[in-house]
Amino acid sequence: MSPGDAREPDPGDDSHEEIEAARVLFARPAVFMMGAVSVTGLPEPDLPEVAFAGRSNVGKSSLINALVGQKHLARASNEPGRTREVNFFVVDDRLRLVDLPGYGWARAAKGEVKKFQALGRDYLRGRPNLRRAYLLIDARHGLKDVDEEPMAAFDKAAVSYQVILTKADKLKPAEVEAVRARTEAQIAKRPAAFPGVIATSSEKGTGLPELRAAIARACGIGDSPDAA
Ligand SMILES: Nc1nc2c(ncn2[C@@H]2O[C@H](COP(=O)(O)OP(=O)(O)OP(=O)(O)O)[C@@H](O)[C@H]2O)c(=O)[nH]1
Numbered sequence: 763m764s765p766g767d768a769r770e771p772d773p774g775d776d777s778h779e780e781i782e783a784a785r786v787l788f789a790r791p792a793v794f795m796m797g798a799v800s801v802t803g804l805p806e807p808d809l810p811e812v813a814f815a816g817r818s819n820v821g822k823s824s825l826i827n828a829l830v831g832q833k834h835l836a837r838a839s840n841e842p843g844r845t846r847e848v849n850f851f852v853v854d855d856r857l858r859l860v861d862l863p864g865y866g867w868a869r870a871a872k873g874e875v876k877k878f879q880a881l882g883r884d885y886l887r888g889r890p891n892l893r894r895a896y897l898l899i900d901a902r903h904g905l906k907d908v909d910e911e912p913m914a915a916f917d918k919a920a921v922s923y924q925v926i927l928t929k930a931d932k933l934k935p936a937e938v939e940a941v942r943a944r945t946e947a948q949i950a951k952r953p954a955a956f957p958g959v960i961a962t963s964s965e966k967g968t969g970l971p972e973l974r975a976a977i978a979r980a981c982g983i984g985d986s987p988d989a990a
């Protein structure tokens with residue numbers, strides 16, 4: 763490019779600038795804001811939000827911690843059903859990461875379990891400032907029957923969602939790539955699914971720069987052309 767040419771060629775997604783801007787954004791202070799136990803107790807919808815949904819134990823809370831580089835911001839654990847509230851984390855006073863209770867375990871569960879899983883559903887359906895839902899899928903398993911229900915709900919409610927593979931460190935890179943390609947093909951025709959599946963590892967940091975950039979873009983933060 764000549765120096766006089768002001769227009770960069772469109773880099774598609776994830777230019778170096780976007781990746782770097784998102785790295786800086788997520789290195790800013792991230793704090794726990796609150797946990798809501800009912801939809802009437804949600805915070806004002808005054809900041810853009812992205813939410814993390816998926817089966818229990820898929821790694822939602824771990825991914826939030828990894829994105830902000832804090833090990834214990836969101837409570838993660840091997841015990842399914844760890845997250846029982848809708849938890850809000852504020853990054854740099856500019857956006858919120860929302861940690862949802864997991865689904866898909868104790869399907870016959872009654873009472874308490876049903877209640878917090880319904881809370882996650884209600885949040886996802888009715889949140890005006892929700893810019894994107896991330897549907898987390900264990901890279902070792904790919905999409906399962908249990909993931910059909912949330913995808914159908916997102917499609918029906920026109921909630922824009924992107925599929926994220928977690929725990930990529932548990933597979934060989936070629937295996938991750940195969941699951942990623944297969945998952946992309948599986949969601950290609952779903953109306954509300956955002957194209958492109960990002961493979962991540964909260965342990966090793968794989969895919970996190972790309973996911974941070976995707977979140978910043980979804981929230982309209984930064985100088986990307988489609989952020990305006
Ligand atoms: N190897 C590996 N383990 C992970 C990764 N992410 C999460 N885990 C482990 O998976 C388990 C569940 O992680 P959580 O983050 O608590 O899962 P969750 O989806 O928040 O679970 P619920 O709150 O029960 O819905 C923990 O033992 C984590 O250490 C990863 O990228 N790699």
Ligand SMILES: [Mg+2]
Nearest residue numbers: 822823844845
């Ligand atoms: Mg959790």
